[in-house]
Amino acid sequence: MKEIIYLDTKLVNSLLAQQNSGLVTKLVNEDSESDARTEGSTEQATTSSEIGLSALLKASGRYSTTNADSYNFVFSKSNKNLVETALDDYSLDLLITCLEEEHLIKHSDYKDGDLISTSGELTVFNFEQLAETSDLEEIGFLLPEYDEFKALKSEYGKIKGKEKHLSRAKQIQEALSINGWNNFEMIKHMSSYLKKLLPETNLIKISNTFSILPLEFLRVQSVQLSFMQLGKRKIKMLGICSSTFDEQIPSDFSHMTDSNLMLKYAPTTILNIMLGSFGMISKDDHLVRPIAIYFED
Structure with missing residues (x-):
């Protein structure tokens, strides 16, 4: 039984189509209901009278007024249910079976372009999450010795590059380099940059492979994926080796x-x-384009 974490359905279907000269992998059912009712009514009352002058003027006229009261009420109800049943999990099993039968999957000694399968511990890098969580200003008052760290940074910023303070600046620089909170500062800057360089992605490492995961193919939230790396299960990946x-x-x-x-x-x-x-x-290490990432019990 597979617990699929990531599945590139487009790539799965593409590879299957090439192996099997085309394969239908998706069934779409559509149910639609429509109920409409229109009600209308108009009430109209007309009164008229004639006015005129003497016959010598040869003139006459007619005066008319109309009072109308109408309404129109339309009730419309439409219920459309789109049910999409995708055979993605079955397609993955079918693809693996086809590739194994033709001995196309490599488990070691990868080269660029090889279809590979690997397993190991999961390591996740979520740079958007890292950039947010490494900004400690809002919770600094809760962190031990964080105020002292900020004070040292502030002092260093004021005296850095000034010749008469070189000794003190060097002393502060050494203290900051071994301060644990300084690592958070470095992570914050690094993550903010990588978030721009790799938007809408997570990075993972499995064994000696490194992969970039577009979020659209993830079946779990990024936060949940981060917690999964704390588990003891080994995770599997099927993919294509891109480079080394x-x-x-x-x-x-x-x-x-x-x-x-x-x-x-x-x-x-x-x-x-x-x-x-x-x-x-x-x-x-190998950069791998992932096809599927999953736990298998």
Whole structure:
């Protein structure tokens, strides 16, 4: 029995179609009810009279008034139920069976383009959540020694770069570098930037693979996914190997001098630096496009 956490249904159906020359994976039923009623009534009363002058003037006239009272009431009721039954879970099982029968799934020694299957502990990176929760200003009064940390930061900001305060500035800098609350400051800035670089996504690591998850294919809320990493179950992933990290932190920046290459590689280079600096990726880790992520009991 699978507890599916993430499923890219478009990719599943695409791969199945290529394996089976097309496969119907979705059934849509639509029920519609309509009930309409119109009621109307008009009441009208007319009075008239004639007025005239003498026959010599050859003139006459007619005076008429009409009083009308009408109303129109329309009652309309429409109830439309759209029931969509998707065979996504069955499609995933069918895809795995097809790929295994043809020995197309690799479990180690991945290369770019390989269909892979891996399992291990789940590690989740939700940068939007990190950016919000690492901002401690609103709860600073609850945190031990946080006021002292803010005071040190404030003092350092005032004397930084001033020659007569170099000794004190160095002393404060060393104290801040080992202060636990300083890590939250670094996480806040890093997460805020990565939230812009990778919007509407979560990042996960399973074994030696690293994946970017679009939120639209997640079957659980991001917060719940974060708590799932505290469990002891191993999670499985089926995916496509996209690339491999040659270094934890890139060391060759020669392409940055070429404007065309810089436009091409700058976002991935910055992402590589940030992820590697915080130990989120390691050398020889694989970037994988996930097809399905699930627990299986």
